[in-house]
Amino acid sequence: MMEELLLIFILLGYKTFSCLTLIHLCSYVSEMSQFIKVKSKEDESEDESEDDYSRHFPTFIWTGRDVTLKRNLHGRPVTDDEFLENALTPRETIHNKNNVRNQYKERIRTYFKSRKCFMFDPPSGDNNVVQNMDKASDDQLSEGFKVQTNNFCDYIYENVDVKCVDDNIVTGKILAELVIMYTETICSSNAICVEHVVNSISMAENTRAVNEAIQHYQKKMEENVVFPTETLDEISEKCEKEALEKFKKISFKDKDHQFQRQLAENIEKERRKFSERNDMESLNRCENLIEELSKDLERRSYARLGGYQMVMKEMKRIEEEYKKAPRKGNKAEEVFQKFKKSKLMIASNIMEFEKVLEEKLKQEEEKRRKEEEERTKGSNNSQKAGYVAGFLGAAAVGGLSCLKARAAIGGGAAIAAGGGGAAGAAITATSSASVLTVATVGIGLVLVVGIAVTVLVIKNRKHKSEK
Template identity: 45%
Template sequence: MKAPVCLIENTPEGKLEPNPEAIDILSKINQPVVVVAIVGLYRTGKSYLMNKLAGEQKGFNLGYNVQAETKGIWMWCVPHPKKVNHTLVLLDTEGLGDVEKGDTKNDIRIFSLAVLLSSALVYNSKGTIDQDALNRLKFVGELTELIKVKSKDNDDEEAEFSEHFPIFIWAVRDFTLGLVIDGNVVTEDDYLENALKLKTPEKTLKNMEFNKPRQCLRMYFRSRKCFVFDLPSADKEVLQKMEEVPESDLKPDFVAQSKKFCDYIFDKAEVKRVIGIPVVTGIRLAKLAETYTEAISTTNVACMEDVVVSLSEIENKAAVQEAILYYENKMMANVVFPTETLDQFLNLSRQCENEALEIFMNKSFKDKDHKFQRQFIELVQQKKEDFCEMNETKSWECCENLIEKLSAEFEKALSEGTYSVLGGHKKFKQDLKAIKEQYNMETGKGVQAEAVLKHYLMSKKPIDITLLKSDEALTEIEKENEEKKAIQKNKELESQMLKLEQYQSKQKMADQVTTMEENWKQLEEKMSEERRLMKHQIERVIEEKNREMNTYQNQGSLQANMYHAQIEDLQNKKVELNEPAWYKPIWNGFTQVMGAVAPAVISILLQKKFFPL
């Protein structure tokens, strides 16, 4: 993108609506996205920082006049400067507290969408972090009104926010104080944490009001960071033309602070994640933006669980279609019909199927009861059968044409009665044998080679018997012996045909077993990776909640007990993930899929002792 576009429009009627142009841009981005949103009071210089993150001087409107410029949420997608094959999505939000709007509901909606869509949330303010600045962050305490983690009532709703919310970065602009507390030089982070200290005892109304925004910031945002910025310049004209003046006209400290801020974002802001969704790409971010905006605009509540379920239905359906289309195209491009053997066909098909399965696994998520995996398996099986039938048909046609070509003189001789003479039966058998030998020497006949030949030979048995009985060159005993041999040979051909069918049936069954094993293998790998990510997330949240608990204990706060209970719950979740039986429900669901799609496969897998537990 050469310039930002509006992602979520704030209409004159006060309604928030996704902008189709921006949604279309996101929908074409297959890369993982790192989403950085900035919020704060209007006319505090938010856009300048976002332009710096984009690596440009101009882009987001700086708006150094008395009116707020940014309406709704604006988006700028650029290549991530440090993460290869990742996209950095920058969201500049409408300034909070616009006196012309005077609509606090609009402010909390904008703030909530910024929280829901970002992996890093920057809160931009001026001056110092004092009570007044924290009071302006009242939106944090109101998030529970618009954001729900689960669709069912949940007593631990607020406690779970930290597992889903972005990292929080407070950017303090035009900071003129010294970073000194109680006579000691401190870091910017120390400055923020000191400002977030609670007053005790908490039971007084005054202390409760004082503590509320601090408690919410501590509880909701698992990671907090602070940056302070000097005034960019003492020259008012320079401040009004920041998007035009070179960095050399700005204060060196401000330039260094801006670079430090950008480097931190590039290094620490992670790919946007939503519990239940493996990785958020531009396509998925587009769906999240549409769904969250509609939910907040229509019901005033955005439920994360419902959004993930809704998104999974759309994505999983698309994953099945994409994977099946890949299988079809790959088969048509890679397989030359007819294949020489059934094994060759099945091996080529399995390779294409495994690649298609990998596509499905990578793009699908939260596939409850393996509904969409079952669709994938059934559709691939049907397509494979269609290709197998095509392979057999092509082979049959090829072999029939070859037989017709090789037996042309032979058939002409039959029609002209050439073999209906003394000693003609012997000549008939010699010529038929020659056709068989020539036929077997030819290549490229395909999977029906034996079947077509045997079918042709069997079709000549009645003529064989007739010629045998009418050939006066043979004695009655010779005729009788030859007839017995012919009948026996015919039975052998029929037996061979049956054995061939049985062998091919076994090949197809073995292929089905291998297919199911591969489906389970890739599913297990996917679930194991999801479990690893869940454990990592839980461990990180436990570490952060331990830090908060220790802070509260040092302040003698009763909130420490709440954090202790939350940590215990998380420890229990972690224990459950470490137990071998964590994927029993997954295995049980998968066996039900196998039972529905291929009942015979289950017993074979059981005989092979194919147990995951």
């Protein structure tokens, strides 16, 4: 920020510090006011008062260099300020020339509400030092001059207010533009309107403030955003605050915050550009990551029993590794849900295929079971029939053989022959494995019966012989 605008009138030597010199200054100020309009054309209906001018005139500081004149009035010493005020006091006179001078003095007092006077002793008694002041060191300057210089600087830094136009602080750059416009217009003998000048500068400065704030936002976003990111909004908010601070430092008299709203709109446009870029980077990053993690899932076949569980297990692995991967951006969840949805549809189809396959296997198993039961049932019936047939056949053949053998060779041979005959008859009756089994059992029974019959025959013969 710049201290309040000052008009520092410097006089060299005590001889020039006179009422005549002051009158020349008053004349200049009076003429300058003729080329200055405080109010715009729209407000011309209102008369411009001297107070209106005083609000736009700077603080007046009268300085005198190399002054050796003693500041005495009426035989007593006075301060520099008292000396100045005495010089600006109108004098009672009947001469017209003096009346004009009094008018000039009054205008100085009216236009410059704040007035200050500083008188400086010669900086050094050495002419060589005075002639080379730009190269002189502090040690070469007189103590009195250094004290007076410090007093002057302290007053400027501590007492002069910040220069404002309608409560808007005037910065150094704006001040320079104001001075240029003032001087150029006055030198061209054209009247200058303070309000128009201020508005022109306001337009230029606020436009520059918007442009520089936008550039600051773009620069900070490029420096802080690493695409893709999930914290774009937080970074944007921080950069926007910095841009707004920069705008406020440059802006001047932004009426109704018109340019600040323009800045907000431009920042929002830039934020959307960064957001679109971030979305694209995030989308590409996540899709490439999903493609890499799902390679095994894509190349394997799951159209078999247990395929659904295998797919779900693989999906769980992919999800865990996907969540661990860094810098996925704000599209991470959207991309994964899209991938998951497509794979769950495939998993659902695999589940349906498993159900159909299981049903088919059950039907085939039921068919095999029934066929086995039919074969087992047929085998049991054949065994029973063979068993009965073998037994009956063996009994018949065995009995016949016994009768024949009785006459020929006797009981034991007959029974043996009968048993052999029964066996032969049983073997002849069927050639199947089951019938052979039954026939074997029949032979055993026939042998038992044959032995029993033989024993009875022997006992019968013995009984008859005893009689």
